[in-house]
Amino acid sequence: MSKIVIAGAGIGGLVLAKELEEKGHEVVILEKNTLAALSFDWYDDVECGIVPEFNIDLTKIKHYPKQDWAFLFPEVDEIIGLTIPDEKKDISIHRRDLSAWLIGELKEAEIQYGNAVKSVICKDGKVVGVKTNKGDIYGDLIVDCCGVDSVVRSNLPDEFGVLQKIKDEDVFNVYRGFYKKTDAKKEEFTNKAYLRHLGRPGISWALDKGDHVDILIGNAGKLTKSELNVSLEHLKEVNAVLSNELLSSAVCRIPVRRPLEKMFANGYVALGDSACMTIPMLGSGIASSMRAGRILAKVIEESDGIYTEEKLYPYQERVNKLFGASHAAIDVLKCWLLTESASVLGFFVNKQIVAKEDMQAAAEGGVVKMGFGQIVKRAMRGLSNISALLRLAKTLSKQGKAQKLWSNPPVSYDVNKFRKWKEKAEKIFQK
Ligand SMILES: Cc1cc2nc3c(=O)[nH]c(=O)nc-3n(C[C@H](O)[C@H](O)[C@H](O)COP(=O)(O)OP(=O)(O)OC[C@H]3O[C@@H](n4cnc5c(N)ncnc54)[C@H](O)[C@@H]3O)c2cc1C
Incomplete structure (x- = not known):
């Protein structure tokens, strides 16, 4: 059995801890906050599917059904109200209650509150531990759950190939x-x-x-x-x-970007916000970090205590397939939304080139899909701004490309094949 050190008591890390302790691993969670200050005292919207998926006991967590969204765009007079069917509606869940419930489910894992991780300890090309404000802690695998500005990830050596700092x-x-x-x-x-x-x-x-x-x-x-x-x-x-x-x-x-193109190294994996697992358009990352926590637990189980890149790679591959591919496609659309001028966006909405169903798909965290016939029909309404229309067409094609590439990472780990895949994946987002 292994010693797994989880840096940060994030939602994904807590799911992972539960699954690992059940398999008999020694789990140590290092959390900079006190128990009282952990998580947030507010409600967040979460896909309702996670409740049965993770057997969440809603009698112990304050929650209510999410209300329908209405969207307002600059230079568009109409308020676009969406009606999401009840079965697809998210639930608004009290975040601190969710964390407390996950912690309450743990039986063996040790949580060290008030213990902030300061940096990472590497030896012979492998992560072997972390430096904390209470001393050095070693483990067979270090799981980085410290969020977007993780000090673990940002201190990894360049040659590990994991992105250290997320772009502004x-x-x-x-x-x-x-x-x-x-x-x-x-x-x-x-x-x-x-x-x-x-x-x-x-x-x-x-x-x-x-x-x-x-x-x-x-x-x-x-x-x-x-x-x-x-x-x-x-x-x-x-x-x-x-x-x-x-x-x-x-x-x-x-x-608010696609997951990291490389989220593993010898002795190291990033999970949750640290690996950028939020839906790029919405910033929602609770469901995906929980699912990734479960995937990681399975990969750890299959690794026979050997935490090399080769053994950890299936984590990346399965995350890519489960949600990385759709998040990459959504990221393409997000980049377009942020770079087009507000007046062009207004033009698209007013002319219904971007329609209510597209916004509905985006609000549900999905990918905007348009068939060829639909594109032609809508394009006719946008002929007065051909250049903007071409940029949208290019975005939709890039979206498809991103989704295809992310759905098809190398089947097994080969350093060169993976490097090539990573370079292609990064290139899609280069300006
Ligand atoms: C304002 C806001 C609104 C959001 N709304 C939603 C929403 O509606 N729906 C949704 O799904 N998601 C939402 N999210 C995103 C969501 O919070 C995360 O995606 C999700 O919680 C996964 O995060 P995580 O598990 O990576 O880490 P988190 O849950 O963020 O936890 C990281 C943990 O690491 C600890 N930590 C950080 N650095 C250190 C260190 N150096 N040493 C030790 N511990 C450390 C932190 O204290 C924290 O406990 C929102 C986020 C914010 C900020």
Whole structure:
């Protein structure tokens, strides 16, 4: 049996810990926060499928069905309201309750709270441990669950080929604030998402939660103080339910790119936000990190205690196939959404070249698909802006290419074959 060190008590790491302890492995989780400060005191939207998939006991976790979204675009007057069928609706789940439930499920794993990982220890081309504020800790495998700015990943030697720093534009810098409600009456649309809000490379939302208003303002890349203030003031102007009275707030960073092209090295794997497993358009990563945790547990089981690149590679391959391919396709679309001007996006929505069903697919975390006939029909409506139309056509074709490549990584590990696959995968996103 192996000693597995999980750096960061993230959701994916907790799922992994449970599966590993059941197989008799020694699991040590290093978490920089105290138990009381762990996770977030708010609700997040999660695919409802994870409840039966992970036998989540909802009687112990506060939750409610997610409300339908309405989208607002710059230069588009109409508010586009979506109605997601009940069976496909996410649930809004209390994040801290979910973490607490996962921790409560652990029987043997040791969690060291208040123990921050500082760096990584490597020997003979292999990760063998981590440096923490309480000393060095060694293990047979180090699982990096420290999030987008992981100090483990960022200190890996170059020759391991794992991306150390996530590019600024691939990180969503977010302000989330919870405000008291005014006594204005409930509006027709309660969950409003402002895409490219005020032309920024990001979004905002204003969610009427009944007893408070949940505000999010974020940019892919830097969010300046003045952008934040202007966006917040605008949300107040157009949402009568939003008061000036702040209840609580947080500033966070979420990866919004396809998963890492290489998420393993000898003695090392990245899991969850550290491996960029969020849906690039939505920033949702709870379901995928849980699923990746389960995949990793299976790969560890099959590794016979040998944690070389070759033995760990199936983790990358299975993650790519399960959701990496669709996330790569979504990332292509996200890049297009962020680089087109707000007026061109308005043109596409007004002319219904980008239609309600495309937004519905995106809101569900899926890939936007258009058949040839549909493309021709819609293109006819966009002839007055041929160059923008061509850019969209190119994006859709690139989307298909990304999905195909990510669905077909090398079947087994071969250094050269994998290097070539990785180079191709990276090239799709080079500007
Ligand atoms: C504002 C916001 C809204 C979001 N909304 C949603 C949503 O609606 N739906 C959804 O699915 N996802 C959402 N996400 C994303 C979601 O939080 C993550 O994708 C998901 O939790 C997976 O994260 P993780 O397991 O990698 O790590 P996390 O759950 O982020 O946990 C990482 C852990 O590592 C610890 N840590 C970090 N550095 C160190 C260190 N050096 N040493 C020791 N411990 C360390 C942290 O304290 C933390 O406990 C949101 C994120 C944010 C910030």
